[in-house]
Amino acid sequence: MVRIEAEIPHDICVRCAGRIFALVDSGLTNTGRGEMLQFAIRSLTGNRDFSFVPERSCRVCRGTFLQMEKYLSMFLDATSGYEFSTFLVGSTFPEETVSEEQAIQALFPGLGESIKREFNRELGKLISSKTGKQHDRKEPDIIANYDLRYDTLSLTVRGFYVKGRYRKLSREIPQTRWIHRVGDDRSVEYFIGKPLCDMLGGKEYHLHAAGREDVDVRMLGSGRDFVIEVVNPRIRHLDLEEFRERVNASGYVEVDALSLAGPDDVVKVKSLQHEKTYEAVVRGEGSIDCSRLREALSSISGKLIYQRTPLRVSGRRADKIRPKRIVAASLLWCEGDRAAIRVRAEAGTYIKEMVSGDGGRTKPSLSSLYGSPLVVSELDVVEIHREGG
Known part of the structure; x- marks a missing residue:
């Protein structure tokens, strides 16, 4: 006890003194621990004049905990107009406060908690008692961020x-x-x-x-x-x-x-990566040979094609070759220079380029198998095949 009296600064308050030993037991507040420590020092050393300083004069907390009602009012003002059920208090303390506390607690390592932790907890209790909202560490609707350096409050609202x-x-x-x-x-x-x-x-x-x-x-x-x-x-x-x-x-x-x-x-x-079914209207340079197109669709069905990043997106996507499977392809109708096709393909397949060939960047393509240029004039995604689809 003589060592404790000698090493604990006398110019801190009972709360900050008690916080040095916050992890010793869980049945007391830090103020209660500090008062017990003060009584023990007086009793065991015979120094009945020993006393920690008032909170307002404390070189660590500087009376922060005397202003809890002010911080409560700041919270109520800031959250006015917000619907929420849960909240969390966060805080940033001045560097000198953190340094002072760390130096003192280093004398008795592993036994204390930080002023930040106590502030967040005690203010959280006060806010909860006044508002009926729950203090939630996991997924709060609102985080109240107090900056004690500038006496300000900012809110982080959960999306x-x-x-x-x-x-x-x-x-x-x-x-x-x-x-x-x-x-x-x-x-x-x-x-x-x-x-x-x-x-x-x-x-x-x-x-x-x-x-x-x-x-x-x-x-x-x-x-x-x-x-x-x-x-x-x-x-x-x-x-x-x-x-x-x-x-x-x-x-x-x-x-x-x-x-x-x-x-x-x-x-x-x-x-998510799912196969998709597309329906496309394709155009030829002249009248489309329906039989030949049907054969080309049959040839590409079940095949692996290789697609180099299309020219139209090469400026924003990595230039590489991607293998993609065409699960199935069939002809819906064919008339003049237009035809409609249905294609089921692996996720990420570029259907327009599968049809046109993109100047040889997709191999094989429907155009190469058909033997004449084809382009997509209309394209719809008609189904995304989720599990079991």
Whole structure:
């Protein structure tokens, strides 16, 4: 005890003294531990005048814990207008506070907790008692970030996620908003994200999808898997049916199979790899020989083709050769210089280039097997084959 009296600074408060031994037991507050320590030093050393300083004069905490009501008010003001059920308190302390505490606790290593940990816990308890909201370390709706260096508070609001499947009915909109199309946000992302963002009072929105289709390609059938994320939402309850109706009213995009989601679903949806069935209208340089085209489709069915990165996307994707399997290909109709084909192919197959050959970058191609140039004039994704499909 003489060693403790000699080594513990006297110009710290009972709370900071007790925090040095916070891990010794769990039945007391740090203030309670400090008071017991103060009593023990007085009793066992005979120094009845020994006393830790008031919190306001403490060289470590500098009276921080006397201002908890102020920090509570800051939280209430900052979160006004937000719907939330759970929260987490985080904090940043001045460097000198952290250094002072570390130097003191190093005298009795492994027995204490940090001022940051105590502040976060005690303020969390106070906020919870006043608001009825739950303090949650795993997945809080709101994180309150206190910066004690400047006496400020900033909020990190957990995003709101909805997953489902979309159908793109237009050949005139991209999947995501284009930065260089100023004033024209029309896209799959816009027609799904804007209604949701408005309903939740959010700041921004982002579409995450299992692959993408070109601007001029429709996505039909059961639709493409997606997750839509709303940033900084003020509202956390959602009528999914109303959301679906708002999106579908656009005439450009339809959504279905909606459910609430989370950040993990973003990772999952981006990892999905499924075979797809396409229907395409192809054109020839002259009248198409239907029999010859049927033979070419039969020849490519079940075959592996090799696709070098198409010229149209070579500026933004790695230039390499990708082997892709054409599962099945058949003729739907044939008339004049036009024909319709159905193709089922491995995920990531470039169908336009499978037809045209892309100047020899896709081998074999439908054009090379047919013996004359063919190009896609219209293309639809008509089905995505999920497990068992």
